[in-house]
Amino acid sequence: MKKRLAALSICFVAVFFTACTQNGSTVSGDEAASDNGAVSVQDAGGESSAPEGVTQVEHIDTTTEDGSVAGIDLSDRVYSLSFPAYSENYDYYGYKDEKATYIEMSGNTAKVTGDDADDVSVSDGLIKIGGKGTYVLSGDFEGQIYAETEDKNVRLVLNGVDITSPDGPAIWAVGAKNLYITMVDGTENSISDSNNYSTSEASAAISADCDIVINGGGKLTVSGNYSRAIHTKDDLILRSGSLDITAVGDAVKGKDSIKVYSGTYTINAGGKGLVVTEKEDEEKGYFYVEGGTIDITAGDDGIHCNGNVMIVGGELDINAGDDGIHADKAVLLYDTDVNVADCKEGIEGTVIDMVGSVVNVNSSDDGLNAAGDTEESEDDGDEEPWDFMAGNEGNVIYLDGSNVYVNAYGDGLDSNGYIYLTGGNVVVDGPENSGNGFFDYGVDFIMTGGTLIGAGSSGMLQTISESSTVTCIAVAAAASDDGSDDNSESSHDGPGRQDEGSAEDGTGIVIKDSAGNEAVSFYPAKSYSAIVFAGFGFENGETYTAESKNSATSNLDGTELGSVTIDGIVNYIGDLQTFGAPGGGPGGGSDFGTPPDFDGEWPDGEKPDFDGEHPDRPESD
Numbered sequence: 001m002k003k004r005l006a007a008l009s010i011c012f013v014a015v016f017f018t019a020c021t022q023n024g025s026t027v028s029g030d031e032a033a034s035d036n037g038a039v040s041v042q043d044a045g046g047e048s049s050a051p052e053g054v055t056q057v058e059h060i061d062t063t064t065e066d067g068s069v070a071g072i073d074l075s076d077r078v079y080s081l082s083f084p085a086y087s088e089n090y091d092y093y094g095y096k097d098e099k100a101t102y103i104e105m106s107g108n109t110a111k112v113t114g115d116d117a118d119d120v121s122v123s124d125g126l127i128k129i130g131g132k133g134t135y136v137l138s139g140d141f142e143g144q145i146y147a148e149t150e151d152k153n154v155r156l157v158l159n160g161v162d163i164t165s166p167d168g169p170a171i172w173a174v175g176a177k178n179l180y181i182t183m184v185d186g187t188e189n190s191i192s193d194s195n196n197y198s199t200s201e202a203s204a205a206i207s208a209d210c211d212i213v214i215n216g217g218g219k220l221t222v223s224g225n226y227s228r229a230i231h232t233k234d235d236l237i238l239r240s241g242s243l244d245i246t247a248v249g250d251a252v253k254g255k256d257s258i259k260v261y262s263g264t265y266t267i268n269a270g271g272k273g274l275v276v277t278e279k280e281d282e283e284k285g286y287f288y289v290e291g292g293t294i295d296i297t298a299g300d301d302g303i304h305c306n307g308n309v310m311i312v313g314g315e316l317d318i319n320a321g322d323d324g325i326h327a328d329k330a331v332l333l334y335d336t337d338v339n340v341a342d343c344k345e346g347i348e349g350t351v352i353d354m355v356g357s358v359v360n361v362n363s364s365d366d367g368l369n370a371a372g373d374t375e376e377s378e379d380d381g382d383e384e385p386w387d388f389m390a391g392n393e394g395n396v397i398y399l400d401g402s403n404v405y406v407n408a409y410g411d412g413l414d415s416n417g418y419i420y421l422t423g424g425n426v427v428v429d430g431p432e433n434s435g436n437g438f439f440d441y442g443v444d445f446i447m448t449g450g451t452l453i454g455a456g457s458s459g460m461l462q463t464i465s466e467s468s469t470v471t472c473i474a475v476a477a478a479a480s481d482d483g484s485d486d487n488s489e490s491s492h493d494g495p496g497r498q499d500e501g502s503a504e505d506g507t508g509i510v511i512k513d514s515a516g517n518e519a520v521s522f523y524p525a526k527s528y529s530a531i532v533f534a535g536f537g538f539e540n541g542e543t544y545t546a547e548s549k550n551s552a553t554s555n556l557d558g559t560e561l562g563s564v565t566i567d568g569i570v571n572y573i574g575d576l577q578t579f580g581a582p583g584g585g586p587g588g589g590s591d592f593g594t595p596p597d598f599d600g601e602w603p604d605g606e607k608p609d610f611d612g613e614h615p616d617r618p619e620s621d
Helices: 002-020 385-389
Strands: 026-028 100-106 109-114 120-123 126-129 133-142 144-148 153-164 171-174 178-183 188-192 204-208 211-216 219-224 228-232 235-238 242-247 252-254 257-260 264-269 274-276 286-289 293-298 303-305 309-311 315-320 325-327 330-334 337-343 347-349 351-355 358-363 368-370 396-408 413-415 418-429 439-441 444-447 451-456 472-476 507-512 518-523 530-534 543-550 559-565 570-573
Touching (some): 178 219, 204 219, 257 274, 286 303, 325 330, 451 518, 472 507
Parallel strands (some): 126 144, 211 235, 235 257, 293 315, 303 325, 330 351, 351 396, 413 439, 418 444, 472 570
Antiparallel strands (some): 451 530, 472 530, 543 559
């Protein structure tokens, strides 16, 4: 995905940083898809490179002896994570001929030879393994591989197999210590279950009550025709290989955890894509990705975890019927590419932390949503009816040296508590209805670095907070061509009305300094009534003018919207009334509690990386 998205990503870096030097740069939601007028930066070798002032983020080793993540200091965050230890057993790929047992399958029977042949029994459509060892499977089989051992390791080496079960799981491990499934290099293997089960003890084509480790250099296709494709009641480790997974229900479930280290995974699920459900054990219940390529299409959540989601490498493409990524606790994205091309809510957790990452979200509801229970929000039983308006200090979105694009029909960046932007580049094409906002926060939006653009409706308008250290300009859009108000009900999620004086998609706003030099411009992907620009080097005492421009010829071209002389953090052009935050004035900012400590010493990220292809608006229900 990095190579596929590289061209436009570089454009965003170049746009933002040339904007800061007032060279007349343009950011366009529509133009981005075709690269028209975009500025790119490439080195002599044709590889992407970051512009001056942007620190390249190198990949980090996340498997240090103490389980920490080198290069990430999370001590100032409002949450804590425990990174899983790596086991050398995950790298077990090979086997010794003299120590292996060979199972040559054909139809509903098999021939067994080798060291532990006495531990294997074959009957009509059933291969039963009763001891530890390495078992090399080959051929086609109509039946079930059933391994029942007493806390022993079972290694199944797939050397070109097609296993189809007429009743229940195709591979089922009970009582084992670990189940290893290895695909021999260069082989293609397939496993599928039936659409009916005579047992209630299992529900997936590959089922186990122990850890499952999947590795090797071959390909494995898994079809879950009854419910799931892969399910373990313990930990699931995806070490390497190429997996094509399809399920009528949730595709892959690791009850205690799922860990992905490398490999290629294509997942199609009628329900959720990847699921972790443990919530009682504090040392379990996490979803962890260190590398690999994951492509998920799901009818429900793409990734659903009852604990923490930690993605510290790799590339993810997600199309989801509900949340793209959902965590009951924190979501950490570090040095990773995440493209949530279609979803209701993009990324949801009590805390969302993006460090040195490239993130693209296209959502029919909220883009990023930091909400849910935290230690700071425990119910004391004394709430008043209006307490739903109060912020939650435990909910935070950290945008930390990352490059983020959000196209949302609900709230763009939504945090019940804080939003921190300390570096990187963030663009939000926000909602068209006045019941949502491109920024929505309950306490503070503190910006100390990077660049920010938000466009959309102004009915719930919030800007960055006065406690920020960079300057922003909020601009009201021009009235529509005929001067009439468009109060039609939005065709998208949310109860709001179209904002008065909104501009159509294709119409942009240009900010010029007193000498007529263009500082920054933006053409939103949807109709809008306000745009907020922040972090583009607006100088105190300088006067800036906003003009409306249309990508096609119209009477809006060159229309002056007003001017403002910078005299503070938040500055306005046009008639705008902000929604604010609890205890705050225009644009938010408040005395509601004390913000979590954060030193902001993070790099500006690798480069913004998103494909810029804005899908058609979601159809109304």
